[in-house]
Amino acid sequence: MRPAEFCVHKPGLILKGVIFMAVRIVIGAQWGDEAKAKVVDYLAKEADIVVRFGGGANAGHTVVVNGEKFVFHLVPAGIVHPDKVCVIGNGTVIDPAALLSEMEELKSRGISFEGRLFISQNAHLVMPYHKLLDRVEEAVRSEDAEGGGRIGTTGRGIGPCYRDKINRTTGIRIVDLLDREILREKLLQNIREKNQLLTKLYDHDKMDEEKIIEEYLAFDKQIDPFVKDASVYLNDAIDAGKSVLFEGAQGTLLDVDHGTYPYVTSSNTTAGGACTGTGVGPTKIDEVIGVAKAYTTRVGYGPFPTELTDDLGERIRKIAQEFGATTGRSRRCGWFDALVVRFSARVNGLSSLAVTRLDVLDTLDHLQICTAYRYQGKVLQHFPSDVRILEQCEPIYETLEGWKAPTTRIRRLQDLPDNARRYLDRISALAKTPISLISVGPDREETILVDG
Ligand code: GDP
Ligand code: IMO
Ligand code: MG
Numbered sequence: 001m002r003p004a005e006f007c008v009h010k011p012g013l014i015l016k017g018v019i020f021m022a023v024r025i026v027i028g029a030q031w032g033d034e035a036k037a038k039v040v041d042y043l044a045k046e047a048d049i050v051v052r053f054g055g056g057a058n059a060g061h062t063v064v065v066n067g068e069k070f071v072f073h074l075v076p077a078g079i080v081h082p083d084k085v086c087v088i089g090n091g092t093v094i095d096p097a098a099l100l101s102e103m104e105e106l107k108s109r110g111i112s113f114e115g116r117l118f119i120s121q122n123a124h125l126v127m128p129y130h131k132l133l134d135r136v137e138e139a140v141r142s143e144d145a146e147g148g149g150r151i152g153t154t155g156r157g158i159g160p161c162y163r164d165k166i167n168r169t170t171g172i173r174i175v176d177l178l179d180r181e182i183l184r185e186k187l188l189q190n191i192r193e194k195n196q197l198l199t200k201l202y203d204h205d206k207m208d209e210e211k212i213i214e215e216y217l218a219f220d221k222q223i224d225p226f227v228k229d230a231s232v233y234l235n236d237a238i239d240a241g242k243s244v245l246f247e248g249a250q251g252t253l254l255d256v257d258h259g260t261y262p263y264v265t266s267s268n269t270t271a272g273g274a275c276t277g278t279g280v281g282p283t284k285i286d287e288v289i290g291v292a293k294a295y296t297t298r299v300g301y302g303p304f305p306t307e308l309t310d311d312l313g314e315r316i317r318k319i320a321q322e323f324g325a326t327t328g329r330s331r332r333c334g335w336f337d338a339l340v341v342r343f344s345a346r347v348n349g350l351s352s353l354a355v356t357r358l359d360v361l362d363t364l365d366h367l368q369i370c371t372a373y374r375y376q377g378k379v380l381q382h383f384p385s386d387v388r389i390l391e392q393c394e395p396i397y398e399t400l401e402g403w404k405a406p407t408t409r410i411r412r413l414q415d416l417p418d419n420a421r422r423y424l425d426r427i428s429a430l431a432k433t434p435i436s437l438i439s440v441g442p443d444r445e446e447t448i449l450v451d452g
Contacts (some may be wrong), residue, residue, distance in 0.1 A: 021046060021243040022286040025274045026354075028251030029290035029344035031260075031298040032269075033324070033331060035356035036291045037061030037077040037437055040247045042447050043289075047087045047245040049080025049262020050229075050236055053277030054117035054267040055249035056093040056126055056161070057102075060155040060325025064442040070106070071325050074099045076247050079111055089229050090122035091267065093161040093175065096219045098126070100397065117381030119223065120230035120278075121175040125167045127187070129194040136202045151263055152300025154327050162256075162266035164190070165412055174227055178220050187213050190263040211271070231279025238284050246274040252344040253298075260387050263302025271348040284289060289436065290350040292341050294358045294423070299324050303390045305368045306334035320360040337370040338430035343383035345433045352436035355424060359440045364402040369426060408441040413450050 011310060024043065028034040041063040044050050052059075057073040061082055064070075072079070074094060076086035080450035088094065103113055134157045139151040153159060164170040170193070172186050191209040198204040238244060250269040253259045258270055267273065271288045295316060298304045308316065313333045316322070322331035344350065361367060373380040384390050403417035410416055416424075416438075428435045438448040 021241070023238055023244045023280070023284050024287045024289060025246040025248065025271050025285060025348075026289050026291060027248035027268065027271055027274075027344075027348055028254075029292040029341050029348070029350070030251050030296055030337075030352065031196070031304070032249075032251040032289040033060070033251045033297055033299065034251060034293050035062075035074060035439055036248055036357060037063050038444075039289065039291050039437060040077045040245060041065070041080060041444055042437070043080045043245055044081050044084055047078065047084065048242040048244060049087060049234065049244045050076040051089055051234065051244060051246050051274075051278055052076045052249065053085040053089040053093055053246055054091040054160050054269055054273045055265060056156055057095050057098045058156045058158045058326060059249040061247070061249070061255070062325050062326075062442065063444070065444050067443065069442075070109070073102055073326060074101055075106060075117070077108065077129045078245065078247070079113075079116065082112070084116070086117050087234060087278070088117070088119045089278035090120040091273055092120075092394075092414060093124045093126050093158060093165070093267075094096040094119065095126035095131075096177065096216070096223055098156075100219070100222055107156045113226070117226050118230060118233060119174055119177075119226045121173065121227050122292065123174050124161055125172045125174065125177060126157040126161045126217070127190065129191060129207055130160040131155065131162070131205065132157075132204075133160040133194065133197070134158065136198065136204055140202065150301050152302075153382060156326070159226060159266045167242045168261060172371045174253065175224065177216070178218065178224055178227065178405075180217055183217060184213055184425065185218075187216060234278055234280050237282070239279065239281075242373040244280075246278070248274070248291075249320065252348060253340060255347075258347045258385075259441075260302050260390060263387065287351045288348050289352055289354055290334075290341070290344050290348055290433070291343070291356060292427075292431075293356050294336060294361055294427070296337050296340065297322055297335045298334075299303050299327070299329055299331050303387060304332055304334060305390065305393050306337045306368075306374060307332050308334045316360065319363070335368045335370055335395070336427060338427065339370060339373060339381070340428070341431040341433070345431055348435050353428065353433045354429060354439065355427060355438040356437055357441035358420065358424075359408045359446075361402065361423075362406055362408075363404065366398040366421060367402055369400065369423075369430065371398050371430060372396040390443055398426070408446055410440055411448055413438070413448055416448070420430075
């Protein structure tokens with residue numbers, strides 16, 4: 001690795017093999033599932049607090065510690081470290097039933113939450129009608145309509161919940177859950193309105209308003225002990241010199257503003273979302289780490305220029321076990337797309353990259369990296385923001401030789417095969433971002449920290 005030669009941003013705070021105390025954002029630099037949680041878990045060793053700032057139970061975050069696997073949806077991955085505090089910020093959308101059942105499962109595996117989990121009072125609640133509408137709306141969308149067809153959502157009610165939040169009069173927040181009168185009133189108004197939609201527009205059965213109200217009125221006592229003004233808590237912690245790690249969900253290309261709209265999620269998954277989603281200002285952030293797989297995957301519909309629809313794509317899916325951690329769906333697989341990651345470096349202001357799943361490529365003879373797109377006879381160097389242009393882009397590839405050797409046991413950069421280092425150097429140069437961390441296996445220990 002030659003960080004100094006192409007480092008256009010300030011160097012990362014991971015230097016000489018040491019992770020410095022800092023306020024750090026970890027985000028996905030592709031279409032999600034980049035192994036953000038693996039990186040968060042690794043970096044959490046040096047953090048005091050781990051914070052989720054966006055998305056909801058659409059996320060599936062996997063951590064493997066000494067062979068034991070944990071999959072998180074709403075609870076920040078930092079909870080596996082017994083001495084860390086975890087926060088779920090205001091930018092998230094919380095399904096209380098899903099959160100409580102995730103916590104129950106984790107408790108049965110020895111994880112304690114007492115004084116270790118805080119939830120912002122301003123986070124919005126995912127209600128049963130959000131989940132139902134998510135599925136009903138997705139079912140009526142056409143599979144092949146151009147630019148407005150099926151999205152392939154996770155069915156967790158994310159879009160309908162964020163829609164109610166932005167709508168202002170319909171959103172229900174954690175703080176409302178703690179006030180029985182307000183909760184009843186808001187639920188009644190919402191369920192009646194949604195029942196109109198369900199019956200009149202979608203020809204679907206009505207929802208039972210009393211059943212939902214009764215179920216949700218009962219959550220207050222269970223959620224109350226965790227509720228906090230998360231912005232005050234986090235800013236006080238930062239001022240006191242604590243190290244905070246923001247755990248991104250989804251990926252940059254799924255961001256509602258910057259991603260491949262409309263094939264995106266409904267939140268800001270990019271680094272700015274960590275600030276708006278927690279109430280921590282941008283001047284408090286020291287470092288932004290973008291996590292990128294050594295190749296690319298995507299779940300759901302939407303353009304994916306480097307997708308491999310042939311046997312090789314199938315082979316990568318099998319080697320990598322590319323099946324969604326939330327829905328179990330097959331992930332679409334393809335070559336590393338440098339335009340995607342360069343785009344992520346720009347919109348997130350990345351300090352460095354964490355390149356994951358390098359070991360997945362260990363057996364391949366040749367590797368391709370997309371360095372530009374061909375669009376209507378022209379060569380594009382930048383990722384186009386218009387999805388209709390992206391749909392017509394053909395990748396231009398550079399071919400590199402594979403290393404054909406196992407990398408999972410390697411712990412130092414200099415011990416990687418030469419061709420693996422060449423591949424990483426090329427990724428870094430094309431993305432115009434230095435690499436600070438390389439992941440060579442799912443386990444916490446299967447990690448190479450790159451000296452700055
Ligand atoms: P996230 O949503 O970004 O946290 O990623 P997911 O948990 O959805 O998917 C990443 C998958 O890759 C999980 O199954 C991880 O256990 C696995 N994983 C993480 N790092 C590596 C790696 O370096 N090599 C391999 N082979 N698997 C990895
Ligand atoms: P993590 O945090 C990968 C995708 C869905 C769909 C689109 C919209 O594990 O990386 P939604 O349910 O959010 O309305 O779906 O976004 N998607 C993800 N893809 N990883 C995720 O999370 C995702 N969360 C949502 O597949 O295409
Ligand atoms: Mg995931």
